[in-house]
Amino acid sequence: MPAELIDGAAIAREIRDEVARETAALVARGVRPGLAVILVGDDPASAVYVQSKGKACEEAGMHSVTIRLPASTTEPELLAHVDALNADPAIHGILVQMPLPKQIDPDVVIRRIRPDKDVDGFHPVNVGKVLIGDRDGFVPCTPAGVQELLLRSGVETKGAECVIVGRSNIVGKPMMALMVQSGRAANATVTVCHSATRDLAAHTARADILIVAAGRPRMITGAMVKPGATVIDVGINRVEDASTKSGYRLVGDVDFESARQVAARITPVPKGVGPMTIAMLLSNTLRAARQALAS
Ligand code: NDP
Numbered sequence: 001m002p003a004e005l006i007d008g009a010a011i012a013r014e015i016r017d018e019v020a021r022e023t024a025a026l027v028a029r030g031v032r033p034g035l036a037v038i039l040v041g042d043d044p045a046s047a048v049y050v051q052s053k054g055k056a057c058e059e060a061g062m063h064s065v066t067i068r069l070p071a072s073t074t075e076p077e078l079l080a081h082v083d084a085l086n087a088d089p090a091i092h093g094i095l096v097q098m099p100l101p102k103q104i105d106p107d108v109v110i111r112r113i114r115p116d117k118d119v120d121g122f123h124p125v126n127v128g129k130v131l132i133g134d135r136d137g138f139v140p141c142t143p144a145g146v147q148e149l150l151l152r153s154g155v156e157t158k159g160a161e162c163v164i165v166g167r168s169n170i171v172g173k174p175m176m177a178l179m180v181q182s183g184r185a186a187n188a189t190v191t192v193c194h195s196a197t198r199d200l201a202a203h204t205a206r207a208d209i210l211i212v213a214a215g216r217p218r219m220i221t222g223a224m225v226k227p228g229a230t231v232i233d234v235g236i237n238r239v240e241d242a243s244t245k246s247g248y249r250l251v252g253d254v255d256f257e258s259a260r261q262v263a264a265r266i267t268p269v270p271k272g273v274g275p276m277t278i279a280m281l282l283s284n285t286l287r288a289a290r291q292a293l294a295s
Contacts, residue, residue, distance in 0.1 A: 002018060002260045002261060003231070003259070003261075003262075003263040003264055003265055003266040004264065004265045004266075005262040005265075005266065005267070005268055005280050006149055006153050006230075006232070006265050006266065006272065007268045007271065008145075008149060008267055008268075008271055008272040008273055008274065008275050008276050009208070009213055009271040009275045011131045011148070011149055011153075011279075012124070012145075012275035012276050012278070012279040013275075014060070014152070015148065015280070015282075016056065016060060016274075016278075016279050016282060017277040019060050019279070019282045019283055019286050020059070020061055020119050021276030022173075022286055023060050023061040023062055023286055026065055026190075026286070026289060026290065027059055027061060029275070029293070031292070031293050032061070032062065032063045032090075032289075033062045033063065033064055033092050033093070033157050033285050033286050033288070033289035033290055034062060034063035034064070034065065034088075034090045034091045034092050034093070034253075034285075034289070035053070035063070035064055035065070035091070035092070035093040035094075035095065035119065035281070035285045036064075036065040036066075036067065036077070036088075036091045036093070036095070037050050037053050037054060037064075037065070037066050037067070037086045037095045037097060037117045037284075038066075038067045038069065038078070038081055038082070038085075038094075038095070038096045038097065039051065039066065039067070039068050039069070039097045040069045040071065040073050040078060040096075040097070040100055040104065041070070041071035041072075041073075041100075042071060043068075043099070046097045046099075047096075049097060049180060050066060050097050051066075051088065053095070053277060053278060053281060054066050056095065056278045056279075056282060057282065057285070060083075060282050060286075062200050062285060063086075063090060063091075063198045065080055065091065068080055069081070069294075070120065070240070071101050071174065072101075073101070073102060073104070074104075075103065075105060075108060075109070076089045076134040078100075078104055078109060079108070079109065079112050079156055082094065082096070082097050082109065082112045083112070085117070085217070086112075086113065086114045086117060086228060091117065092117060092119075092185070092285055092288040092289040093117055093118075093119035093149065093281075093284060093285035093288045093289075094113050094114070094117045094118065094119070095119060095120050095281070096109050096110070096120075100122055100136050101114050101120065103164070104214075110122045110123055111123060111124065115138075116288065116291060116292070116295075117288060118138055119138055119141075119281060119285050119288055120138070120140060120141065120281075120282070121137070121138035121139050121140040121141070121144075121286075122140065122169070122170070124234045125137070126138045126139075126232060127169075127174070128178045128180035130174055130178065131177045133181045133182070133183065136282050136291070137173060137185070138288070139178065139274075139284075140170055140174045140271065140278075141277045141278070141280040141281045141284065142169070142170065142171050142213075142234060142276070142280075143171055143174040143175040143178055144178070144275045144276075144280040144283075144284070145273055145276025145277050145279065145280045146175060146232050146234065146273055146276070147178050147179070147185050147186070148276060148279075148280065149186035149232065149272075149273065149276060150185050150187075150230070150232070150266065151184065152229075152266060155209065155230045155265065156185075157179065157187060157209065158187040158188070159187065159188070159189070159190070160188045160189070160208040160209050160211075161191070161206055161207050161208045161209070162179045162188035162189065162190045162207065162208070162209040162211065163177075163190075163191045163192075163193065163203050163204055163206070163209070163210050163211070164176055164179070164190065164191070164193065164211045164212075165193045165194075165200070165204065165210070165211070165212045165213065165220065165253070166192075166193075166194065166213035166214045166234070167193075167228075169194050171213035171234055172192060172213050172276070173192075174195075174215070175211055176192050179209075179211075181220045188209065188285055191203055191207075200224070200244075200262050201223070201224045203225075204220060204225065205222040205224055205225065205226055205267050206226060207226055207229055208226065208228075208229055208230065209229065209230045209232070209262075210225060210226075210229055210231045210232070211232045211234065211255040211277065212231070212232070212233050212234060212235060212252070213234035213235065213253065214235065214253045215235060215253065216237075216253055217235070217237040217239050217251050217252075217253065218252070218253070218255040218256075219253055219255075220252065220253060220254045220255065221255045221259065222255065222257075222258030222259045222260075222261050222262045223265050225262045226262075227262050227263075228263070228264045229262070229263050229264065230264060230265045230266075230275060231254055231259055231263045231265070231266040231267070232267050233247075233252035233253055233254040233256070233266070233267050233268075233269050233273065234252075234253065234273045235251075235252040235253030235254070235269065236250055236252070236255070236269060236270070236274060237250065237251050237252070238250060239251050250269055250270050251269060252267075252268075252272070254266070254269075256269070264267070
């Protein structure tokens with residue numbers, strides 16, 4: 001029987017509705033959560049992401065600010081904007097859209113954002129908090145979204161073999177840090193694979209939960225999946241497809257057709273992990289506003 005689909009779009013909608021309700025309650029107490037997004041340059045994909053983040057914020061009843069800067073912006077100029085947002089009490093979350101132009105060091109910018117406004121969860125303070133299991137820290141939105149998908153789909157994670165393919169700072173490593181904690185939707189035995197892993201299939205084939213974030217279109221085939229596994233495909237890749245109007249389509253890092261014949265549950269691409277990222281950004285912004293109110 002083909003795998004059951006984990007409907008990321010529906011779960012993300014559920015979270016966004018919850019966030020909107022909780023935002024309204026916070027507004028009634030005098031605080032409107034505010035998110036500022038800075039976009040430097042004119043990368044079309046980044047512009048689309050930034051626009052949808054702003055729209056999602058407004059739909060949730062949050063205050064949304066988008067700062068668009070030219071590609072020639074210098075690092076000190078960008079840092080001055082970050083400083084102003086750090087000091088602005090109406091702003092609870094700050095996000096600088098990556099990638100940045102070459103003249104700007106992303107690490108310098110990430111470290112300049114106040115950790116309590118770092119709703120992307122990339123500041124070293126938040127990275128450390130996630131690793132030690134401190135729930136006050138902000139978890140990067142994509143791995144947080146994956147964990148939420150597992151939780152809301154009723155996937156048993158305790159004691160499960162969880163194999164993660166990819167060790168990036170934005171997905172693979174924080175995913176590992178989340179799944180290895182002893183709390184809910186975690187408590188798994190975690191293996192992290194990367195490009196130097198010998199015999200990748202030997203690892204993936206024993207995963208009860210397989211999370212793939214490698215940026216390689218359809219690299220995980222059904223033959224590499226354990227029967228009955230839960231497969232979470234983080235990958236978003238554009239591949240040429242002459243049959244579509246645009247000439248391309250989006251596929252994941254998992255070969256969906258073969259993997260769904262073997263797995264028990266699987267996320268599609270699109271409408272799997274993708275919509276969860278914005279939902280978790282809103283959720284982090286709401287929490288940042290609550291924490292600001294409590295402090
Ligand atoms: P990176 O390119 O930063 O990292 C990819 C990781 O995969 C690296 O650790 C790399 O290993 C590993 N890898 C690459 N090839 C192989 C291989 N053949 N075998 C084993 N491991 C391999 O990518 P990201 O983590 O930023 O993103 C991964 C994917 O997720 C992309 O498709 C991206 O578009 C998507 N994505 C989706 C998001 C969403 O909202 N759904 C958000 C963020 C990303 P090594 O470290 O050795 O190079």
